[in-house]
Amino acid sequence: MARLDAALPQLVAGIAAVHAAGRLHRDIKPSNVMVSHDGRVVLLDFGLAARWDVNDTTGSASAPVGTGVYMSPEQAQGLALTPASDWYALGVVLYEALTGALPFTGTRDEVLALQRAARFASPAEMHPALPRRYDELVRALLHPDPARRPDARGAAPSA
16 A cells, blocks of 8 residues: 555656646557556556647547546546546556456447446455545546536645
């Protein structure tokens, strides 16, 4: 937990910096997050990054791009994207880091239905000893409504 406590705020800050620069990453996943030996976190691979207007709260639609199991429901459907889509992907990454599993499995349509209904075993259900703050954060990040997901201010759990 100490490593996660140190790494997560850095990853949140990196994602927030991408958004502040008017971009959406669109492919946040474990292989695009590097942690150096000294604990420095680096967000990698901006090949799918797209422009985003920081004054646009509705986002713009585009063809689904990214790694399916880490995509938000709106991204998987090719709907309008906002930073909330990247925060959703962070929720999937965090879920996987805490549990060793993905929150949703099945065919594309099955996963989308589960995402929309927010039907997944919470990290605390799988590992009751996990800190409550992480369980709450994952559940918030994986909310099907982008408007209800935390942003950078809410994405780094307090100790």
